[in-house]
Amino acid sequence: MVNKKLLSCADKICDLGVEWKTTWCSNCGNYGIQNALNRAIVLEDLGLEDVILCYDVGCNGNGSDKVDMFTVHGLHGRVLPLAAGVKTANPRVKVIASAGDGATMSEGVNHLVHAVRNDYPIMFILHNNENYGLTTGQASATTRKGIERNASPYGTVVDELNVCQFVLSLKPSFVARTYSGRVEHMTDIFRKAMNHNGFAFVEVMQACPTYNKETPDEWYEQRFTDVIDMKDYDCNDIWQARKIVEDMDIDVAMGVLYENPEKTDFLSASEIEGMSFWNRDMTKEVGAKRVDVSSLL
Amino acid sequence: MVNKKLLSCADKICDLGVEWKTTWCSNCGNYGIQNALNRAIVLEDLGLEDVILCYDVGCNGNGSDKVDMFTVHGLHGRVLPLAAGVKTANPRVKVIASAGDGATMSEGVNHLVHAVRNDYPIMFILHNNENYGLTTGQASATTRKGIERNASPYGTVVDELNVCQFVLSLKPSFVARTYSGRVEHMTDIFRKAMNHNGFAFVEVMQACPTYNKETPDEWYEQRFTDVIDMKDYDCNDIWQARKIVEDMDIDVAMGVLYENPEKTDFLSASEIEGMSFWNRDMTKEVGAKRVDVSSLL
Amino acid sequence: MNRYQINIVGESGSGLLSTGEILVDALMEAGYFVFADREFPSLIKGGYSCFSLVFSDEMVSSYNESCDLMLGLDKQGMQEFNERIVEGGYLVHGYERLSGIADMTKDLLKRDVKVYDIESRKLAKSVGGNVLMTNVVLIGSLWKLLGLDYGLVESAVKRKFASKPKLLEIDLLALRAGYDDVKSVDKLKKIFENFNESNLDEYTLMDGNKSVALGAVLADCKTYYAYPMSPSSSILTYLADWSPQTNMMVKQAEDEITAVQLNIGSSYAGTRAMTATSGGGFDLMTESLSLAAMIEVPLVLVDVQRPGPATGLPTWTAQADLDLLTNAGHGEYSRVVMSVSSADDGAAVIQDAFNLAEKWQIPVLVMSEKFIADSKKLVLKSDFEQIEIDRNLTSSSEDLVSQMRYGLSENGVSPRWIPASNSVPYYANGDEHFIDGRLTEDAKKSELMIDKRARKVEYLVKELPEPELFGEEDADVYVVGFGSTKLVMDDVVKVLDKSGVRVGYLHYKYLYPLKLDKLTEVYQSGKSVLLVEGNRAGQFGKSIESEFKRDVFASRLLKYDGRPFYLDEVVEFIESNLNTHGK
Amino acid sequence: MNRYQINIVGESGSGLLSTGEILVDALMEAGYFVFADREFPSLIKGGYSCFSLVFSDEMVSSYNESCDLMLGLDKQGMQEFNERIVEGGYLVHGYERLSGIADMTKDLLKRDVKVYDIESRKLAKSVGGNVLMTNVVLIGSLWKLLGLDYGLVESAVKRKFASKPKLLEIDLLALRAGYDDVKSVDKLKKIFENFNESNLDEYTLMDGNKSVALGAVLADCKTYYAYPMSPSSSILTYLADWSPQTNMMVKQAEDEITAVQLNIGSSYAGTRAMTATSGGGFDLMTESLSLAAMIEVPLVLVDVQRPGPATGLPTWTAQADLDLLTNAGHGEYSRVVMSVSSADDGAAVIQDAFNLAEKWQIPVLVMSEKFIADSKKLVLKSDFEQIEIDRNLTSSSEDLVSQMRYGLSENGVSPRWIPASNSVPYYANGDEHFIDGRLTEDAKKSELMIDKRARKVEYLVKELPEPELFGEEDADVYVVGFGSTKLVMDDVVKVLDKSGVRVGYLHYKYLYPLKLDKLTEVYQSGKSVLLVEGNRAGQFGKSIESEFKRDVFASRLLKYDGRPFYLDEVVEFIESNLNTHGK
Numbered sequence A, B: 001m002v003n004k005k006l007l008s009c010a011d012k013i014c015d016l017g018v019e020w021k022t023t024w025c026s027n028c029g030n031y032g033i034q035n036a037l038n039r040a041i042v043l044e045d046l047g048l049e050d051v052i053l054c055y056d057v058g059c060n061g062n063g064s065d066k067v068d069m070f071t072v073h074g075l076h077g078r079v080l081p082l083a084a085g086v087k088t089a090n091p092r093v094k095v096i097a098s099a100g101d102g103a104t105m106s107e108g109v110n111h112l113v114h115a116v117r118n119d120y121p122i123m124f125i126l127h128n129n130e131n132y133g134l135t136t137g138q139a140s141a142t143t144r145k146g147i148e149r150n151a152s153p154y155g156t157v158v159d160e161l162n163v164c165q166f167v168l169s170l171k172p173s174f175v176a177r178t179y180s181g182r183v184e185h186m187t188d189i190f191r192k193a194m195n196h197n198g199f200a201f202v203e204v205m206q207a208c209p210t211y212n213k214e215t216p217d218e219w220y221e222q223r224f225t226d227v228i229d230m231k232d233y234d235c236n237d238i239w240q241a242r243k244i245v246e247d248m249d250i251d252v253a254m255g256v257l258y259e260n261p262e263k264t265d266f267l268s269a270s271e272i273e274g275m276s277f278w279n280r281d282m283t284k285e286v287g288a289k290r291v292d293v294s295s296l297l
Numbered sequence C, D: 001m002n003r004y005q006i007n008i009v010g011e012s013g014s015g016l017l018s019t020g021e022i023l024v025d026a027l028m029e030a031g032y033f034v035f036a037d038r039e040f041p042s043l044i045k046g047g048y049s050c051f052s053l054v055f056s057d058e059m060v061s062s063y064n065e066s067c068d069l070m071l072g073l074d075k076q077g078m079q080e081f082n083e084r085i086v087e088g089g090y091l092v093h094g095y096e097r098l099s100g101i102a103d104m105t106k107d108l109l110k111r112d113v114k115v116y117d118i119e120s121r122k123l124a125k126s127v128g129g130n131v132l133m134t135n136v137v138l139i140g141s142l143w144k145l146l147g148l149d150y151g152l153v154e155s156a157v158k159r160k161f162a163s164k165p166k167l168l169e170i171d172l173l174a175l176r177a178g179y180d181d182v183k184s185v186d187k188l189k190k191i192f193e194n195f196n197e198s199n200l201d202e203y204t205l206m207d208g209n210k211s212v213a214l215g216a217v218l219a220d221c222k223t224y225y226a227y228p229m230s231p232s233s234s235i236l237t238y239l240a241d242w243s244p245q246t247n248m249m250v251k252q253a254e255d256e257i258t259a260v261q262l263n264i265g266s267s268y269a270g271t272r273a274m275t276a277t278s279g280g281g282f283d284l285m286t287e288s289l290s291l292a293a294m295i296e297v298p299l300v301l302v303d304v305q306r307p308g309p310a311t312g313l314p315t316w317t318a319q320a321d322l323d324l325l326t327n328a329g330h331g332e333y334s335r336v337v338m339s340v341s342s343a344d345d346g347a348a349v350i351q352d353a354f355n356l357a358e359k360w361q362i363p364v365l366v367m368s369e370k371f372i373a374d375s376k377k378l379v380l381k382s383d384f385e386q387i388e389i390d391r392n393l394t395s396s397s398e399d400l401v402s403q404m405r406y407g408l409s410e411n412g413v414s415p416r417w418i419p420a421s422n423s424v425p426y427y428a429n430g431d432e433h434f435i436d437g438r439l440t441e442d443a444k445k446s447e448l449m450i451d452k453r454a455r456k457v458e459y460l461v462k463e464l465p466e467p468e469l470f471g472e473e474d475a476d477v478y479v480v481g482f483g484s485t486k487l488v489m490d491d492v493v494k495v496l497d498k499s500g501v502r503v504g505y506l507h508y509k510y511l512y513p514l515k516l517d518k519l520t521e522v523y524q525s526g527k528s529v530l531l532v533e534g535n536r537a538g539q540f541g542k543s544i545e546s547e548f549k550r551d552v553f554a555s556r557l558l559k560y561d562g563r564p565f566y567l568d569e570v571v572e573f574i575e576s577n578l579n580t581h582g583k
């Protein structure tokens, strides 16, 4: 099908670009996140045929072709339903979606609401750098009130959203938080998220040295409070979770903040007459047997 | 400008339709809501020049031309930014927006998130009949799990959203609930909402006898629990509000559930060098004086 | 072509639909071909509806605004619609109080309309029934007037109310009471004397949305994602209802963008997915359309048209989204726009759309119309067979390298393999990319890729068939159209044939890209070529003339008032435009 | 036309932009006309950028891919771009290590390129500066080579770093060190001997987005709602920065649909509102576009184009959204599509758009392009004057009745009054409605209203001016184009005039609806008519030919690789297509 001649002519016209270079600013938190994700994938022993990575548009999404995996890089704000569609078609594969705070809390916040509600069994990494990096540093819905950004030259005037509080209001099954300064912590959380059978929401507080001077890695390092170290913290108790996530300034809670083992994920919930979608591979079913519609006429 | 000849010819072709008839099913909760809204407007002594009513698309929106007021009937799911735009241009006018649960929690849920966050000073009535009435009764995000609806013939499979819990996660300034069975209660809540200087969110549990057999007015009547009658209820305490709205089955809390007097509404927050938009009428400013841009060149 | 039209009128929600369905069922049992459609407002209850039903001894697929007989279920309905009864026609109604309809009755008498007022309430009560049963009484009376076998309507009523045995008993009594109440019916009976009965075993009654839904099943589409929107919603309902039989994942999404993104995700992952909507919902999907084109993922979208702009007329019909579908979604790339014409070909068109979408890895946009979606006609069961599936997937991973996925090829198509099905990864990248999907900003590479994607349609068009000519090959006059225009034209051809006018109808199934050879032939015949199209601008005619770079159509019948083309208006249009070409 | 092009190359984020800005400033101070543009990847840092700068002793508004002189800020940049230096040109760079560039240097020598390697690091250090100051050293060296007055560049550097007085001191030393380091420059100096200086007081340097933003201010637009999207985002930045002076409500919305809905809300309420985006964001606004048309609310949207589909090439340029803007948004109604051509007319076009939108109560879609948005040219300050505002509002409530708001009129326009400004209410209804806005589903009424809205454009087109002919009225060859094509054509006309070829450039500001009289005239002259358009399909050419119903263009120059039209390629295209018409 591929015209070999044209392929090789293209080859001559321009190098095939098999080599790549990362394109994030130096000290960008995305390096750490990518690193941790790669580690988690390796540690979970997942290979090329086990994972599909789905990317939104934003600085983080620019990593979509800098990894040796099957990836899809969709539209700004739309990665969640895209990823849910992938998972539904092929439940065997781990589907990991990533997006920025602009994508997640503004352009596509409707998708976040319904991804949580539907409990699509995918893992989601929110790269929260508290600004729109790729479009040169405008405020996002998580930019703290009063901070100056591109297009908010006199400081933002409305309250920022508390992402975890928001997600906790939607009957989630898994809510975690980490930050881009600790690769080990991220790796650990990512692995837990990968093993969660439902919508695994992970907020990563991400350093953006270029545009976000207010909350660099050091800021979060100072406030890092791992719930795993808190004696009485019960991550199955939504009220504890709601209380603890309220604080985004003094002690910022990290770790698996909430888990609900009772929730039924989307593919299980959608079973048809006892047949779960988990046991299907719809990529192979098309045309596999002749369809007879006479009973439907 | 109007061609009198064509106008009068149209007159002959077809009656001008100055008479109208309401078009809701009998016993539809929209009658009560409309009634209460009209009463509230009259009791607040608001006239034609004081109010603009903004409607979403849905059964409730079909009331947009059944009232003697200036109204705008926009697109499905989009009434909130439309109404915010109206208010911004003309802060003098009370802007009242209405929408269904389909519009508010699905198609346009992103707008709800950001309307709350921005605290646009408008009043919003969510007609929650727990289904898509106008498109013949499909499930909405507030249809309780397991209930059969058009296009969910074997019962919905995912959790419904708790609307008030959701709104409370967004740092709101006013959250109230009422239901379509008590016109007086609705009238009272609407009046309070009208007098709130910020985003006044009112959820009305609305009877839809045609498609929602599960939670008719009687169902809510039995569960009606007015927070005003609860001795220790402090509607400035978000945690009490969060606790109480969790129950949608046994004692359904009604009334003004939460109010935050500290929040700054959008028009105040956006003031430019001390000049508040509240004092502006941008409908009159256009062309009012010659603009000189020499300092910007 | 013997045909007879009955309009049933009443307030929406007054039981109009089931009354119509019983009659349709009974008439089919009697061996008549039927066609039925319903006009109704965008309200759940209230407002006036009109159910039009035509029966014939040949295949029939159109109706008129006016009817031979009107069944009035209530006063309001009659008052709204009585002018639609033809001179010399009939009105059967059960509004026994008769108050306030004197003017109407006088008017009807003037037009020689015979009125039968049935005491439907009284009769219903007399057998122990309630107000809701007056419709059944009226059905009985009507049946008697038609002079058809009582057993036929009786069994139709039985089928309808089979699930409510208690009510059924009284219903049958009410039916009988209505039937017996009518005495002399000779004149009406005579009309049907030369109607032949047929054996309809090979047929079934179907609406267009059901046909489209069946198409998805036959195409072995595994996932259906949609957001409710009239007039597309019943596709979702059909597919959801059938899921236990089909095992299809049928998901009502939270909005249109979600629906199309779920679709693209599943299609990318390697299964078949479909989504239907209407114009405004389609607008919301257009950015995603552009994504599918960029990452070369097959995408099948159905647009069941209604009149715009904005919310427009949600429960009425149109053919006005053609320019939109051809041009929407930023960027330049290949696509196909097709149209269903009726329940006859809905299933075939959808299957074709899937094969084209997968073969060429492009968006295929399928138009339907409210009129097609909701009207019911008899279709041949044998038209609902599975068409061979062409996925054009590369399964073996031998010799595969990542750089093949978007490799340059003559016709723009590159090998596609299911992600994570082997160890040769590629990037499905919405940013401009080169042959393995990796981002490029290079001028030459970008141009090559834009060319590659745009080139597909230039090759694809060669493989499409020419539009089909129905009716007379060697005609006196030719009509060009698409979509539901075929429904009315099938009848027009027959009707005009009787008056000695040979009509050729050139039906376009593929609206973009355009095939012009057959049309050129027709044009060169020197006969009038007419356009019949359901929008104001004559969008399709314009796109033909723009390709032809000359005027083609001697005259245009453009309709955009929400109503379908009526048989009589098209006949009249053609008659008044015979031989206008080159003369 | 004397012109000289300098390309500054380096990694993105390497200080390229400020280096370019200092040079532009200094050259303007020297009395030269300048034009500058920047190619950069869609990354915040990394990747290679090229800042192209042309100076001339006449107005200049285009550049070439190749340059006369290249300033290399780092090794990577030079390696990426050195082939762009013309034969006999110059390379000035500060990569003193010289390692790994032997091949390049050899190559350059072959092409007779003279290389100046400046020890920029060493020089910077010698004056107490750091690596970041190597650019300033290079500016000094370059300035010496150009043989221009040192004081000019010195004051430009002072202006640039005025806010950082401490660094400025060292910067000035670095500048001097670079300047002094270059000794013999005779050859280069000669080039500029016949460059005349001009007094540029009446001019200011401006990019297209700033011009558009100024247009909003001049139109007395009170509200600006937008969502960031390259290359439109800087309009938002400009307007937000200016809000203390303009008192404009500048709101970054949470997404594009919100932006356009806020806009429609404010416009309906009676003020002026504007929104800008790029193709994909525009897709999302199309349903709302349809609403504005339905409720007859003025709507001004700006689409700053970049190449699609999908995310495409976010930081590159295109003219490919024309078909999209003309057809997007379901339903049939009137609209106007216009295009900005450069910073010269951005402000005027926007003001015009507002007047048209309000006069006709329709959507007016204004196209711009990344190339226009970001490139900087000299504009006349006097072009930034307020144009008379035409709101076409009915203010007196006397004799007003609700039925007038959407009353039928010859040209489709009805009286509009501000809601809640009087006691004559009306319904702005997205459902089909009749003259007071109340819902209708009546066939006749619906048709009347669809006609009313669609008719506006048929009347409006009569009031639009014909496209303007630039260059020679009685030319040897004509070129037709829109948007930034004007930028390059302004220079092409001058360049070809020198070689004795008289070129007429017919510039379309209004792309829909089309005016064809002037073009007909041009076409009938019998001379070649050529098309220069920045997309693959030749969209604009097609729409012209479709209206003309004949072939119009002897040849087409279509470009869609993300780059603007370069001067030399357009000159070459025209030269090779002289007299191809009718021969």
Ligand SMILES: Cc1ncc(C[n+]2csc(CCOP(=O)(O)OP(=O)(O)O)c2C)c(N)n1
Pocket (backbone or CB within 6 Å): A057, A058, A059, A060, A061, A075, A076, A099, A100, A101, A102, A103, A104, A127, A129, A131, A132, A133, A134, A135, A140, D227, D228, D229, D230, D256, D280, D281, D284, D311
């Ligand atoms: C429909 C659409 N609107 C806007 C854009 C422009 N855009 C690209 S990325 C982005 C936001 C980036 O912010 P975020 O999601 O937080 O990602 P970050 O770059 O900060 O990682 C925007 C607005 C787009 N590509 N598509």
Ligand SMILES: Cc1ncc(C[n+]2csc(CCOP(=O)(O)OP(=O)(O)O)c2C)c(N)n1
Pocket (backbone or CB within 6 Å): B057, B058, B059, B060, B061, B075, B076, B099, B100, B101, B102, B103, B104, B127, B129, B131, B132, B133, B134, B135, B140, C227, C228, C229, C230, C256, C280, C281, C284, C311
């Ligand atoms: C973009 C778009 N999608 C879908 C529709 C169809 N539609 C009209 S109303 C509606 C939902 C109605 O539900 P809700 O908002 O709860 O209002 P209700 O009718 O129940 O009052 C839908 C899906 C539409 N008009 N526009």
Ligand code: SF4
Pocket (backbone or CB within 6 Å): A023, A024, A025, A027, A028, A029, A030, A059, A060, A129, A133, A134, A207, A208, A209, A210, A211, D044, D045
């Ligand atoms: S702008 Fe911020 S998020 Fe983007 S690459 Fe640079 S540091 Fe990272």
Ligand code: SF4
Pocket (backbone or CB within 6 Å): B023, B024, B025, B027, B028, B029, B030, B059, B060, B129, B133, B134, B207, B208, B209, B210, B211, C044, C045
């Ligand atoms: S369907 Fe329900 S919400 Fe709609 S009018 Fe009828 S009762 Fe009211």
Ligand SMILES: [Mg+2]
Pocket (backbone or CB within 6 Å): A058, A100, A101, A102, A127, A128, A129, A130, A131, A132, A133, A140
């Ligand atoms: Mg971000």
Ligand SMILES: [Mg+2]
Pocket (backbone or CB within 6 Å): B058, B100, B101, B102, B127, B128, B129, B130, B131, B132, B133, B140
């Ligand atoms: Mg509802």
